[in-house]
Amino acid sequence: MKTLLIVHHTASPNLQAMFEAVRSGASTDDVEGVEVVARPxxxxxxVDVLEADGLILGTPVNIGYLSGALKHFFDQIYYPCLEATARRPFTAYLHGANDAGGALRALDAITTGLGWRAVRPPLVVTGEPAKADLEACWELGAITAAELGEAG
Incomplete structure (x- = not known):
């Protein structure tokens, strides 16, 4: 069985709704052979990252950058996971009030440094998530889990 790790900083009701949609999509009964593990x-x-076969990262955009919590996560796992997780598939979802450009650049720089492989472009939602945004979150989770399950 493959493990899909969702690492998230869920600091608002908007992010909670996005996280729940992503987790629901990743856990859909249509995908077999994938265990979904969520960690703040x-x-x-x-250890969580080393045991995972793929990741979904969720973060708010704070002052145009990744949340401090997600940056802390990367600081903790960077060197222990650097070589062992090269080519690890990942994707991300971000929520901000307006511009997410700085957060996207930071995410790209860090994951490129780790050698991770983006399987989907990051999903960026600004403002209150609409129904279509939450459906896109669900699809992000479902598609990422399905691709991970197929890779097995």
Whole structure:
């Protein structure tokens, strides 16, 4: 069985709704052979990442950057996971009030440094998530889990 790790910093009702949609999609009964594990960014660690076959990262955009919690996660796992997780598939969802450009650049720089492989472009939602945004979150989770299950 493959493990899909969702590392998230869920600091608002909007992010909670997005996280729940992503987790629901990743856990759909239509996908077999994938266990979904969710960890808050402040408690996720290198062992979680080393045991995962793929990741979904969720974060607010704070002052144009990744949340401090997700940055802390990356600081904790970077060197322990650097070589062992090269080519690890991942994707992400971000929520902000307006511009997410700085957060996207930071996410790209960090995951490129880790050698991770983006399987889907990051999903960015600004403002209150609409029904279509939550459906896109569900699809992000479902498609990522399905691709991970097929890779087995």
């Amino acid at each position: 960014a402040l408690t996720a660690n290198a």
